[in-house]
Amino acid sequence: MSVQWFPGHMNKARREIEKVMPQVDVVIEVLDARIPDASQNPMLTTLRGDVPVLRLLNKKDLADKKRLALWLDHWKDSDSIVAHPFSTQDKSDVTKINQWVRQMVPHRGTAEKPIRAMIAGIPNVGKSSLMNALLGKRVAKVGNEPAVTKAQQKLKVTNGFQVLDTPGILWPKIENPDASYRLAVTGAVRDTAIDYEEVALAGLVFFINDYNDELVKRYKLKTAPKDPDDTLNIIGSKRGALRSGGVIDVHKAAEVFLSDVRSGAIGPYVMETPDMVEQEWQKVEEVKAKKEAERQARLAAAVPQRQQEQNKAHRDKRSDEPKTE
Structure with a gap:
């Protein structure tokens, strides 16, 4: 069993992201620091292609620092991924975003060629709060529940920095059942769906x-x-x-x-480690391989039966044909 939630507006959001991605210089992916892997959207990874990504591990105040450090170390050697612990409530974190994206996209950042950043992520990780913090005013609706933002917004942070806010989207099928429960526990799935x-x-x-x-x-x-x-x-x-x-x-x-x-009343925590997630995905692949083997076996077993039916149909057809002397 696993938790699944993919309402219609999320599919529309996926199409909109795919449409505008060629115009994006950097993706700012907001993750939940308590579930650094489960809060990544594999569909977004596919859609962004070679576009670099700044991963903001939001809600760092709710996260176990030692486990969070394991994820930062896990991504540190990537050419296209930069990750930082983050909090929309920490003004120093918010002011660093401009610096981080300029380092990632050094060929842009002027009024004539502003950095075009897309803010993306799954529901209820703090995308709208980030947008409001960047602009210093309330421009995006914020709520302590998933799927508050329903449409894209394009806004100017500075003359050399533009951001595009997008609705939070999950993906049609969450293959790792353990990850689906972590998403539900932390509030990324609407409560009416769990x-x-x-x-x-x-x-x-x-x-x-x-x-x-x-x-x-x-x-x-x-x-x-x-x-x-x-x-x-x-x-x-x-x-x-x-x-x-x-x-x-x-x-x-x-x-x-x-x-x-x-x-966070129980205390800071992180629900997954890189090693744990790797082991879970090995199990997922084993289950998929077993199901595929069973499917192939069923198909193979059905071949003789189909052949017998075809042979019978051929015999019946011949018996119905008029005999010639």
Whole structure:
């Protein structure tokens, strides 16, 4: 199982990005620092082709610095990728963007030949907040939910720097099921498209394995949690997610937990490492290869049956033909 969400306006946004990409000098891809890989859109990677990309690992204040450093090291030798921890709330970070893009596109940056940058990324990573911070005024609608921006906007930051804001887009099929749950846990998928309890349990499995102490501290647990279902019930009990008769409202408990995860109330975290993601993709490829082998086997098994049917049809046709003396 995996979480999927690709409403119609996202397909329209993809076509618009593809149309204007030839006019773009650099892509500013806003990522969620807590999921540096899952928040990358492989469709955007395909669409940008050779266009260099500045990856801003936004919400750095919510991210585990040690794990974030693993990703910066992972990308450091790339010729077309520059990555920096980032926060739209940090004015010094915002002012550095002009410098970063000029270093990446040194042949442009004048009034006659301004740098044309596209701001892109998946839903709810902070693209509109970045646009507003760059321009020093509210020009893009901001909301703490995915898919707030629905259309492109082209605006001038300085005489030598223009930005094009785009709607947040996911991709039609998220092949890595683990990544799809990380997207849902951090809020990139609209809540109406997810099963709260299922997503919360997936998040709890991660925190129990990787940030157990933070769970103990946040929810004042007596012992380290081990089972996600038990932990979700304890959270519900401690945070008043109860129905009449003192029964745990698991849905409400899941809402409480996911709210804490997304706001950073549990503490800074990063849900993936380069090595972990590589192992996950190996599993994805193994599953795809197995399915393809099974499909080929079914086709091969069907050949004799089809041949028999064809032979019978040929015999029937001959039997219907008039006999000649």
